[in-house]
Amino acid sequence: MTPQRRAVAEVLDGENVHLSAEAVHLAARRTLPEISLATVYNTLNELASMGEVKEVSAGGGPRLYDPNVDNPHHHLLCTSCGDLRDVPVEASGIELPVGPVPGQLDGFVLTGVDVTFRGVCPACAASVSV
Amino acid sequence: MTPQRRAVAEVLDGENVHLSAEAVHLAARRTLPEISLATVYNTLNELASMGEVKEVSAGGGPRLYDPNVDNPHHHLLCTSCGDLRDVPVEASGIELPVGPVPGQLDGFVLTGVDVTFRGVCPACAASVSV
């Protein structure tokens, strides 16, 4: 556990709006100014393969990193500014299949389901109408 | 309507496995060998903004293009080979909210919901176990 990894982990910890690698880099620099972007990428990839963090691809932009891996949740993407936040499952009107998913899926071995709501956040809606 | 656009449209038409821009380029070359990749990108972007095609971002890989914009459906992504195919809604065990979505979503104006199942396709499962 190096200072760099700790810095990256601290940035992610407790976030509910998900960050890009560059945003993580920026934030991590506040506590560790000499950390490099490559190290942030490497660390994020390690965290992802350890299952500490989940990579989510939002629209066409950069990959975002979601530290909330324990509570099942959906995502809410602002297609205007790219912000991606969590949505509690019970607020979404969608229920995930509880049991094993039906075999209709062509013999796939399923590992998960992602649900992403797309829309325009209040801030963007306001700035468009101005 | 130029030959290039027709070639791109023809490639996409009727596909149920979604293609990357490069795959579209490759396929379009079969009928129009001189078509350029840039034109494929331009055309795909136009089709997308006209609503004839939907861009979907699969994992970290290239963007994929989904010509099936009329029938609501989910997606099934093989995280091993990157293949993305349609799933009929009724085969998924997930029901999309029918009415207006609850106001719990922080005042977002919703434009859609994407549901993506992740898993490993039979072909990849077989080649892993070999």
Added chain:
DNA sequence: TTCCATGCAAAGTGTTTGCAATAAT
């Protein structure tokens, strides 16, 4: 000493853009 993580810079992917040549009205 041995090892691994870092930082930098270069290379790699995927996508967009500037511009001259071309084709259509």
Added chain:
DNA sequence: ATTATTGCAAACACTTTGCATGGAA
């Protein structure tokens, strides 16, 4: 003649990789 579209190549955004350095066991 005017306008829009193409192809090419260069630029661009994001991510990964190679390699020399430096710290920890």
